[in-house]
Amino acid sequence: MATQSIARGMSREELLALPVAVDLDTANRALTIGRSTGYTLAKQGEYPVKVLRLGNAYRVITADLHRLLGIVLESAAGPDGSRQP
Template sequence: MSTGPRSPLSFVEMFELPTVVDVRTAARALGVCPATVYRMLRRQVFPCPVLRVGGRYRIPTIELMRALGVDEHPVYSMELHRPAECVQEAFAF
């Protein structure tokens, strides 16, 4: 098992996460080590709501993304190049 540092999550990887993530994944998203996340949790200064499931922490992905300032509806470059009427149709309710 590797104990070395892992690279932070990319923007694309953030949108591929499951509904909730573990401490290691949240640490990658924040660009810190898991020990820092555990320290934040103990001090109750973690930047978003956390679930306690049994003896484990689970962080809702949507809350983690909000804490990082990531919009839950990404804009893809393809949408930027489409005519305005196509984009308006996509967002019509």
């Protein structure tokens, strides 16, 4: 029986638990982008968020992912839900 890889994104809780910067595979998963497509976009400078190249490794700032996905951190909102300056 063949196994099938199921591509899925990440839950809000998983996204909020990410460290400050993540590898490209994790960013691809968060954005539901396939591995090959993600690396191609990064190499062409067309990835949806800024990609940092550190030697042979690619890193993505988690805050950029949160912003793109519309994830608002609880501490960034005031008591009435409005954004603080």
